[in-house]
Amino acid sequence: MIPATKPLNVFLIEDDEIDVENIRRAFRESATPPNLSTAKDGQQAIEMLEAGEVPRDRLVILLDLNMPRMNGIEFLGELRKTERFARSPVVVLTTSDAEQDKLRAYQHNVVGYILKPVTYPSFVSHMKTIEAYWRLQEFP
Amino acid sequence: MSSTGANKRLAGTRRALAILRDDLALTYAMSEAANESGSLEEVLAEALEMICEHMGWAVGHALSVDRASASARSTEIWQLPPLASFEPLRAATDQIEAFPLADRAIREQTPMLLHDLGAHQFGRLAVTSALGLHHYYVLPILSGDIVVAALEFLTAKPDPRGDEALTQLLANLGMLLGRVAEREARAEQRVALRHSARARKEAEARARALLRVTKELQQRNRELDQFTYAASHDLRAPLRGIANLAGWLASDLEPHLTDDTRRYLDLLEGRVKRMEALIDGLLAYSRLGRAAVPDERIDVTALVRELAELHDVDGVVEWRISDLPEITGPRLLLRQVLDNLLSNAIKHTTAARPHVSVWAERDEPAEAWRLFVRDNGPGIDPRYHERIWEIFQTLRPRDEVESTGIGLSLVLKIVRQRGGSVGLDSQLGAGATFHFTWPDRAPDQAPEAST
Numbered sequence: 068m069i070p071a072t073k074p075l076n077v078f079l080i081e082d083d084e085i086d087v088e089n090i091r092r093a094f095r096e097s098a099t100p101p102n103l104s105t106a107k108d109g110q111q112a113i114e115m116l117e118a119g120e121v122p123r124d125r126l127v128i129l130l131d132l133n134m135p136r137m138n139g140i141e142f143l144g145e146l147r148k149t150e151r152f153a154r155s156p157v158v159v160l161t162t163s164d165a166e167q168d169k170l171r172a173y174q175h176n177v178v179g180y181i182l183k184p185v186t187y188p189s190f191v192s193h194m195k196t197i198e199a200y201w202r203l204q205e206f207p
Numbered sequence: 208m209s210s211t212g213a214n215k216r217l218a219g220t221r222r223a224l225a226i227l228r229d230d231l232a233l234t235y236a237m238s239e240a241a242n243e244s245g246s247l248e249e250v251l252a253e254a255l256e257m258i259c260e261h262m263g264w265a266v267g268h269a270l271s272v273d274r275a276s277a278s279a280r281s282t283e284i285w286q287l288p289p290l291a292s293f294e295p296l297r298a299a300t301d302q303i304e305a306f307p308l309a310d311r312a313i314r315e316q317t318p319m320l321l322h323d324l325g326a327h328q329f330g331r332l333a334v335t336s337a338l339g340l341h342h343y344y345v346l347p348i349l350s351g352d353i354v355v356a357a358l359e360f361l362t363a364k365p366d367p368r369g370d371e372a373l374t375q376l377l378a379n380l381g382m383l384l385g386r387v388a389e390r391e392a393r394a395e396q397r398v399a400l401r402h403s404a405r406a407r408k409e410a411e412a413r414a415r416a417l418l419r420v421t422k423e424l425q426q427r428n429r430e431l432d433q434f435t436y437a438a439s440h441d442l443r444a445p446l447r448g449i450a451n452l453a454g455w456l457a458s459d460l461e462p463h464l465t466d467d468t469r470r471y472l473d474l475l476e477g478r479v480k481r482m483e484a485l486i487d488g489l490l491a492y493s494r495l496g497r498a499a500v501p502d503e504r505i506d507v508t509a510l511v512r513e514l515a516e517l518h519d520v521d522g523v524v525e526w527r528i529s530d531l532p533e534i535t536g537p538r539l540l541l542r543q544v545l546d547n548l549l550s551n552a553i554k555h556t557t558a559a560r561p562h563v564s565v566w567a568e569r570d571e572p573a574e575a576w577r578l579f580v581r582d583n584g585p586g587i588d589p590r591y592h593e594r595i596w597e598i599f600q601t602l603r604p605r606d607e608v609e610s611t612g613i614g615l616s617l618v619l620k621i622v623r624q625r626g627g628s629v630g631l632d633s634q635l636g637a638g639a640t641f642h643f644t645w646p647d648r649a650p651d652q653a654p655e656a657s658t
Contacts, residue, residue, distance in 0.1 A: 083444075083448070085447075085448040085451050085452060086448075088451070088455070089451055092455065162444065183447075184447055
């Protein structure tokens with residue numbers, strides 16, 4: 068028996084409105100649309116997480132790297148310091164193909180690294196992987 | 208001891224002293240002559256004249272030395288009485304093949320004296336006897352331990368000094384004259400050294416300047432390419448946003464679109480695609496200068512056929528592809544050149560049945576192939592022949608023919624980088640023939656590198 072799928076909680080941290088819209092539209096077409104929260108940069112994201120505005124359960128964080136105030140890598144550093152979100156799955160969404168960025172992201176235990184422009188199939192496959200991860204966590 | 212005997216001896220001593228004084232004067236004059244900055248030939252001619260005059264000898268003649276055989280050869284340098292009767296001597300001298308006594312003087316590096324020529328087998332005896340010349344002296348001219356020349360003399364009377372004194376005097380004169388040769392050799396060496404040092408310095412300075420300019424140019428080109436790369440890369444992001452938004456508007460507004468608004472959205476999409484093509488073109492253009500691509504052997508016939516199929520999926524075009532050679536070069540770059548030329552040939556055509564011919568000619572002196580692409584399209588007015596190679600130049604409205612104006616500038620850049628040149632033969636209404644040369648080797652490749 069496949070357990071009934073509850074929607075994922077997606078926290079998108081991205082400063083480009085169009086990129087946010089792109090993800091929003093992709094989710095809209097999904098069978099079980101996730102609950103989407105958004106932040107415009109790392110600073111705002113940390114504040115929202117600390118204020119408890121983002122659920123911890125079934126959470127996946129989609130993270131842009133190049134952002135004002137606090138960039139993606141800095142955010143990862145802060146995130147892994149917290150107790151509640153230290154193990155939350157993070158997928159990086161970026162235009163940066165630089166080896167250095169990838170390396171630093173993986174040093175902070177990201178589960179995926181997607182190059183923009185985000186293509187629908189690659190995005191869906193990442194989301195499915197993460198959904199399966201959460202399902203395993205919930206299995207009795 | 209009688210007084211007459213003493214007087215005789217005294218007179219002899221006086222004579223000897225007078226000769227010695229004269230000889231010293233000669234030696235001095237000779238050394239003066241030798242120190243003047245004449246050539247060896249000039250000094251030898253002067254020496255012949257001075258010696259003959261001082262010694263009262265009739266004939267003097269300079270001999271050169273053949274280094275390989277260490278034997279004497281006749282020269283044109285003579286000291287002869289200006290009388291027709293002496294001319295046969297000159298002629299006879301020119302005819303004889305060897306100067307045995309001079310050769311010996313050269314070998315032994317010492318003057319040779321021969322008296323009473325009639326008693327010996329002297330080569331020019333018939334002539335010398337007729338002229339009454341019975342004594343022959345030859346002195347080698349020594350430069351260091353090398354005999355560089357010799358002087359021969361003929362005289363009617365034996366020299367009063369006696370053989371020993373004469374030999375000594377001649378040996379001295381030979382050494383004095385030798386200094387001229389030494390000085391000449393040193394001067395030549397100095398001049399040669401000075402010249403080569405100056406030439407080397409100048410060449411080095413030129414090479415350094417050239418290298419500096421080249422480096423500067425390369426640096427500027429790199430900067431320009433990097434700028435173009437960065438600029439076009441950064442232009443992509445907002446463009447992608449515009450493309451997304453246009454797409455969303457089109458799908459979300461679909462039920463509400465009118466003919467006009469649908470056309471606006473189509474136009475918007477078209478402009479975005481053109482911009483993308485421009486950016487792609489710019490990226491390709493800037494990438495050309497960023498990486499060195501290795502040469503390979505390219506089957507141009509196969510390449511052109513492949514491109515022809517790509518550009519003419521429906522098979523409307525009549526292709527005439529003559530047997531094309533194998534060419535050396537970076538495949539991707541030659542492909543880009545031909546791709547652009549073939550695409551141009553078809554894109555602008557107005558003919559119901561477009562023809563495209565591709566052929567090649569060998570330019571052997573330039574060690575290059577010249578490739579031609581001819582179409583039967585509308586042709587290009589000669590006044591635009593220069594402008595079409597510039598970036599972003601198009602001759603027709605972009606809405607009629609989708610064109611970025613980068614293609615031909617890309618062709619030009621690639622061909623120039625290869626060290627080749629481009630050309631166009633066309634008249635309005637008479638089709639166009641684009642051609643370019645493709646050297647077997649890139650300009651910075653050493654000749655061996657190609658094998």
